Amino acid sequence: MAALNVSALLFDYLSLQICLIFSVSFLIVYRLLTRQKQVKLPPGPPCLPLVGNIHKLGGKQIHAVTANMSAKYGGIMNINLAGKKAVLLTDLHIIREAFLDKTDRFSDRSNSRFGEYINGYRGSLIFENGNGWKSHRRTTLRALRNFGMGKRSLENQINEEGRCLARSFEQENGRPFNPQATVQNAVANVICSISFGNRYDYDDPEFRRLLDYIKGFMKKLAGPSLVAVFPRLWFTPLYKSLRKQNDEMRTFLQEVVEQHKDTFDVNDIRDIIDVHLQNNDEEGGTAEQKLPQALIWRGLFDLFAAGTDTTSNTILWGILLLTQYPHVQEKMQQEIDDVIGRERPPTLPDRLHLPYVDATLMEIQRFRPVACFVPPRAASVDTEIRGYKIAKGTQVWANLYAVLHSPEHWSDPDEFIPERFLSADGKKTEAPDAFIPFGAGRRICIGEQLARMELFLFLTNLLQRFTLKIPQEDPKPNLAGYHGLTLSPDRFRICAVTR
Structure with a gap:
């Protein structure tokens, strides 16, 4: 009888344990299911501890790898960047929804401690947020659109540099050479001319230091760099030389601004620095709407670094x-x-009468967009896209390469076909909505018009004078390129044969 009582008590005890375990398990599962229902996150690849999805993102081909991932996960993906959650957009319609239809929620930049360590964000044309950024951007855009007349016009300055570039090519006498340094010299000189009213000889030591900094900056900070994940590495010996170059460039730009302040004449606006000094002198407007003189250098830094490389x-x-x-x-x-x-220099109005040239330039930008990703935005409030919840502060990336190579928008997207941008009669160019090499929305690239002018005038100047060929002894170039901070071609040599 006692044995039966013990068995009954043991049975009751075990039953109670089973009920408790079942109840707790039910509550946990229910909580997980209802929580998932309440917070619907975008799909995405599984991640590893610490590194997240970085190991899956393709390194130098990150633009193509993430574009291909959309076939499995869709046009909006949840990815993990070394423990930091981010959303990646690869579909044109979703990008337009975020950056155009919901621009007030996705116009902020996602900034990091690393960026604060380098140069800070105040005064930045690319990374600053708020009303100060809007005013700074408007002032710089006004300067770029309406800059100067006569000899100081953007067109004349670019054409002058285009002739210098052509002379440099001519000096090679048809021999093989790498055009990278010469092209960078020419583009950087345009930025120098409009930013602080001065161009440099290509072998000027000061000019060489500026370009060496840009090259080092783009190389060492390319891709998902270690210092971006662990910002305090910036202060270690690993980045000592880059810190030194960064300090030298900042000091150089600050000194140029100080020189402009000493020689400023409201009746002789020479460059972008003078436009900002003039804006500060004008009556009216709040202090927030005027860029402090001590921060003018910061926008110049962005123009020089980003404009030269792209x-x-x-x-x-x-x-x-x-x-x-x-x-x-x-x-x-x-x-x-x-x-x-072949004698007179090209002019911007000529572009309207050169539809095939214009179409080819557009196809170059579609086929190999240098800005495969727009700099990351951040959700300014808790919001959603296509039913997926995006928490405030979440990084939002857009893969422009994916859009520009999407079979949904382009026939034979991996083929180089300029005619895709020509009208049926071949007399004008037509750009579809999916042609977004400069991004979209309020944060669209501030240098779009300048870049388009440079691409047209530089290449037209060169093609007037030369036929461009790869040396016979060189291997066939790799057209995939590699993705650092921008999509760059591998090193290659050409022969510029005089026509």
Whole structure:
């Protein structure tokens, strides 16, 4: 009888334990299910501890790898960047929804401690947020759109630099050479001319130091760099030389601003620095709407660093692609000969009468967009896209390469076909909505018009004078390129044969 009582008590005890375990398990599962229902996150690849999804993002081909991932996970993905959650957009319609329809929620930049360590964000044309950024951007855009007349016009300055670039090519006498440094010199000089009213000889030591800094900056901080994940590494010996170059460039730009303050004349606006000094002198407007003179250098830093790398790489891609598609180069040269000839320099109005040239320039930007990703935005409030919850502060990346190579918008997207941008009669160019090499929304690239002018005037100047070829002894170039901070071509050599 006692044994039965013990058995009954043991049975009751075990039953109670089972009920408790079942109840707790039920509550946990219910909580997880209801929580998932309440917070619907975008799909994404599984991640590893510490590194997240970085190991899956493709390194130097991150633009293509993440574009291909959208076939499995869709046009909006949840990714983990070394423990930091981010959202990646690869679909045109979703990008437009975020950056155009919901621009007030996705116009802020996502900034990091690393950026604060380097140069801070106040005064930045690319990374600052708030009303100060809006005013600074408007002032700089006004300067770029309406800058100067006569000899100081942007068109004349770019054409002057284009002639210098052509002379540099001519000095090679048809021998093989790498055009990278010369193209970077020319593009950087345009930025120097409009920013602080001065151009440099290509072998000027000060100018060389500026360009060496840009090269080092882009190389060492390319891709998911270690210092971006662990910002305090910036203060270690690993980055000592880059810190020194960064300090030298900041000091140089600050000194240029001080020199402009000493020689400023409201009746003789020479460059972008003078435009900001003039804006500060004008009556009216709040202090927030005027960029402090001590921060003018910060916007110049952005123009110089970003404008030099992106535009020079676009031109280099143009040169390389024309060597690989000689029939395209021949058609461009014939159109240039018919409309402009080989003597007078090209002008911006000529572009309207050069539809094939214009279409080819657009195809260069579509085929190999140098800005495959826009700098990351951040959700300014808790919001949603396509039913997925995006928490305030979440990084939002957009893969422009994915849009520009999407079969949904382009036939044979991996083929180089300038005619895709021509009207049926071939007399004008037509750009579809999916042509967004400069981004979209309030944060669209501030240098878009300048970059388009440089690409047209530089390449037209070169094609008037030269036929561009790859040396016979060199291997066929790799057209995939590699993604650092921008999409760059691998090193290559050309022969510039005088026409």
